[in-house]
Amino acid sequence: MKRISIPIAALLAAALAAPAALAQKKYDPGATDTEIKIGNIMPYSGPASAYGTIGRAVVAYIKKVNDEGGVNGRKINFISVDDGYSPPKTVEMARRLVEQDQVLVLWGPLGTPPNSAIQKYMNMKKVPQLHVYTGATKWNDPKEFPWTMGWQPSYQAESRIYAAHLLKTKPNAKVAILYQNDDYGKDYLKGFHDGLGDKAASMIVKEVSYETSDPTVDSQVAQLQASGADVFFNITTPKFAAQAIRKAYDLGWKPVQYLNSVSGSIGAVLTPAGLDKSAGIISTQYLKDPKDPAWQDDKGMNEWRAFMKKYYPEGDLNDVFNVSGYGAAQTLIQVLKQCGDNLTHENVMKQAANLKNLEINVLLPGIKINTSPTDFAPIESEQLAKFDGKEWVRFGEILGQ
Amino acid sequence: MSKRALIALAVVLAIACVLPFVVSNYRTFQLTLALIYSIALLGLNMLTGYNGQISLGHGAFYAIGAYCAAILMDKYGVPYWATIPVAGAVCLLAGFLFGLPALRLEGLYLALATFALGVSLPQLLKYHHIEKWTGGVQGIVIAKPDPPFGLPLNQDQWLYFFVLAVVLVMFALGWNLLRGRIGRAMVAVRDNHISAEAMGVNNAMVKSLTFGVSAMYTGVAGALGAIAVQFVAPDSFNIFLSITFLVGVVVGGLASIPGAIFGGLFIQFVPNIADEISKAAPWAIFGIFLIGFMYLMPMGVAGAIRLGLARMARRAQNSRPGPGAT
Numbered sequence: 001m002k003r004i005s006i007p008i009a010a011l012l013a014a015a016l017a018a019p020a021a022l023a024q025k026k027y028d029p030g031a032t033d034t035e036i037k038i039g040n041i042m043p044y045s046g047p048a049s050a051y052g053t054i055g056r057a058v059v060a061y062i063k064k065v066n067d068e069g070g071v072n073g074r075k076i077n078f079i080s081v082d083d084g085y086s087p088p089k090t091v092e093m094a095r096r097l098v099e100q101d102q103v104l105v106l107w108g109p110l111g112t113p114p115n116s117a118i119q120k121y122m123n124m125k126k127v128p129q130l131h132v133y134t135g136a137t138k139w140n141d142p143k144e145f146p147w148t149m150g151w152q153p154s155y156q157a158e159s160r161i162y163a164a165h166l167l168k169t170k171p172n173a174k175v176a177i178l179y180q181n182d183d184y185g186k187d188y189l190k191g192f193h194d195g196l197g198d199k200a201a202s203m204i205v206k207e208v209s210y211e212t213s214d215p216t217v218d219s220q221v222a223q224l225q226a227s228g229a230d231v232f233f234n235i236t237t238p239k240f241a242a243q244a245i246r247k248a249y250d251l252g253w254k255p256v257q258y259l260n261s262v263s264g265s266i267g268a269v270l271t272p273a274g275l276d277k278s279a280g281i282i283s284t285q286y287l288k289d290p291k292d293p294a295w296q297d298d299k300g301m302n303e304w305r306a307f308m309k310k311y312y313p314e315g316d317l318n319d320v321f322n323v324s325g326y327g328a329a330q331t332l333i334q335v336l337k338q339c340g341d342n343l344t345h346e347n348v349m350k351q352a353a354n355l356k357n358l359e360i361n362v363l364l365p366g367i368k369i370n371t372s373p374t375d376f377a378p379i380e381s382e383q384l385a386k387f388d389g390k391e392w393v394r395f396g397e398i399l400g401q
Numbered sequence: 402m403s404k405r406a407l408i409a410l411a412v413v414l415a416i417a418c419v420l421p422f423v424v425s426n427y428r429t430f431q432l433t434l435a436l437i438y439s440i441a442l443l444g445l446n447m448l449t450g451y452n453g454q455i456s457l458g459h460g461a462f463y464a465i466g467a468y469c470a471a472i473l474m475d476k477y478g479v480p481y482w483a484t485i486p487v488a489g490a491v492c493l494l495a496g497f498l499f500g501l502p503a504l505r506l507e508g509l510y511l512a513l514a515t516f517a518l519g520v521s522l523p524q525l526l527k528y529h530h531i532e533k534w535t536g537g538v539q540g541i542v543i544a545k546p547d548p549p550f551g552l553p554l555n556q557d558q559w560l561y562f563f564v565l566a567v568v569l570v571m572f573a574l575g576w577n578l579l580r581g582r583i584g585r586a587m588v589a590v591r592d593n594h595i596s597a598e599a600m601g602v603n604n605a606m607v608k609s610l611t612f613g614v615s616a617m618y619t620g621v622a623g624a625l626g627a628i629a630v631q632f633v634a635p636d637s638f639n640i641f642l643s644i645t646f647l648v649g650v651v652v653g654g655l656a657s658i659p660g661a662i663f664g665g666l667f668i669q670f671v672p673n674i675a676d677e678i679s680k681a682a683p684w685a686i687f688g689i690f691l692i693g694f695m696y697l698m699p700m701g702v703a704g705a706i707r708l709g710l711a712r713m714a715r716r717a718q719n720s721r722p723g724p725g726a727t
Contacts, residue, residue: 044683045683045684046639046641047639081676082676082683084641085636086636086637086639086641087540087630087632087633087634087636087637088434088626088630088632088637091630091631091632092430092431092434092630095426095427095430096427099425099426099427100425100427100428112538112539113538113539113540113634113636113637114636116539116540116542116632116634117540117542117630117631117632117634119542120542120631121631181537182527182537182538182539183537183538183539184538211527211528212524212527
């Protein structure tokens with residue numbers, strides 16, 4: 001009798017344990033014991049196709065993860081589709097991924113208009129719209145849109161950093177601001193006002209806007225100079241940034257210049273503006289720039305370079321977009337790891353809002369990713385950098401929260 | 402309409418009515434978009450196919466229709482169905498007015514003038530003095546209509562049937578117009594404008610009116626498109642949309658009413674197929690499709706079907722035993 005009772009007890013124990021183990025595994029459509037389905041929308045064609053390389057870098061990184069065994073034993077099935085940066089197409093593609101392919105997460109769709117077009121739909125469907133690729137501040141709105149979250153620092157966060165630096169170094173400055181008249185420009189403007197606080201009214205002496213349809217910003221820069229300002233905050237996209245920098249120099253105006261990181265490219269902005277004319281400009285960075293000699297022997301960047309050679313050999317080793325895709329994809333993998341065997345839409349958002357001091361090897365040292373149920377902004381800190389006539393030289397501490 | 406054509410129409414309609422119940426909501430949504438495009442293509446076909454004028458700017462009228470619907474719904478709380486005729490009327494007027502001066506231009510010069518319209522409109526939509534209506538680059542998000550009277554349909558199915566109904570009305574109107582006196586005048590102006598004038602056709606009036614009606618069709622499609630996609634923004638209506646319309650008209654079949662349906666299906670589904678085949682060069686694949694279609698069906702899909710039917714009819718006649726056979 002005793003001999004039988006042991007297997008029975010074991011069986012009983014197994015029978016009791018089995019439902020418990022099953023209960024731990026929870027799946028929504030898009031997740032199984034062997035696979036996690038992730039959807040992604042990128043502008044591989046169309047006017048913004050330069051960003052397409054981000055998508056290719058992410059696809060390559062997912063392949064690396066799968067080659068190394070996947071996440072918690074599950075392979076990632078990454079479905080990346082093209083919307084050509086056209087919002088109606090984004091809606092169609094989001095519906096395809098959610099309804100047809102039944103993905104667990106829509107991850108990293110790129111651009112403010114495309115994401116605006118699908119935000120309502122994703123929140124209605126309660127499928128995560130995770131780590132969207134845009135700097136607009138509106139993605140950090142957990143109350144209104146609990147299924148949407150950004151990744152990169154928001155424009156407002158960056159602006160607050162300039163304001164803090166200005167208050168510290170030049171508290172009696174007279175500031176002139178040039179901004180693009182759209183949601184992006186106004187986002188920066190608001191962050192700057194918030195950052196200066198009560199001093200905004202007395203410090204900002206002139207604000208002038210331009211339209212993307214304007215041929216040049218020459219007259220705007222002349223107006224700003226005439227205001228007698230000694231600080232110039234340049235909130236412009238690359239073409240206009242180059243014009244503004246050049247015009248200010250040609251007018252003999254020598255203010256302290258802050259330039260939004262949107263136009264931080266040396267090749268696309270500072271070279272056409274004139275490298276000597278750009279010397280002294282202050283901007284911010286949060287990613288390790290592949291062209292920066294400081295990262296020649298950096299461990300994280302060496303890993304990135306090895307990854308690029310093996311998985312994305314046709315990608316440009318000087319393109320910071322490839323660094324950014326690689327870093328963002330690592331954040332996704334961390335979220336999936338934290339989900340464990342509970343792969344539901346809800347748990348993905350819960351874990352995405354539960355990142356604590358996550359360090360990514362291509363972010364500047366000291367920048368950590370932190371999120372919470374009331375804080376849907378993963379990266380909020382950046383470092384200031386000054387252009388020395390040849391390259392960006394980072395200085396000071398990591399700023400922001 | 403012949404008896405056979407009526408039967409064919411009934412069969413197609415029956416299939417169209419059953420489709421949303423057998424395919425997924427996502428496919429229903431795609432079919433809805435294809436139907437919407439076919440309305441726009443019918444409009445462009447009147448201009449290009451029947452009247453012989455090339456427009457590279459019909460995306461602009463599509464955008465105007467879409468913004469009409471979106472602004473009326475968002476700012477003034479107008480019900481979605483009521484925005485359709487308004488969008489059509491606004492575009493009729495816009496098209497007619499644009500047509501008056503532009504139609505002094507012939508052929509390629511008109512193509513360039515309309516191209517200018519198509520290129521400039523997305524930027525004009527961003528203009529900041531009208532931002533409180535248009536929402537600037539942010540665009541406008543609108544709600545999707547629910548089925549009325551408690552019909553047992555979901556939102557996608559309801560919208561599909563709503564669009565299908567509009568398609569039927571617009572196509573019936575178009576059929577009437579093109580078969581009648583005005584339609585014949587349009588074709589006459591295309592084929593030989595001097596003899597048309599000699600027969601008493603007012604060339605300039607016919608051309609401007611055609612332009613207006615064509616813009617109206619495209620505007621109605623734009624309004625439906627905005628409702629289906631639930632979002633409008635300047636980036637939705639770039640110049641590529643206008644060119645896509647022209648591609649759809651030619652592929653579907655110039656001067657053919659059913660051709661608009663084939664064209665709508667083509668511009669909705671072929672880019673997706675191309676994207677499935679190759680991520681690296683979707684447009685190259687699309688180009689191959691396009692060249693293939695043009696080579697195999699030089700008169701468009703509708704033309705190819707017409708030829709095929711004619712050939713079958715001839716064969717049937719030949720195989721009938723002659724009187725001398727014993």
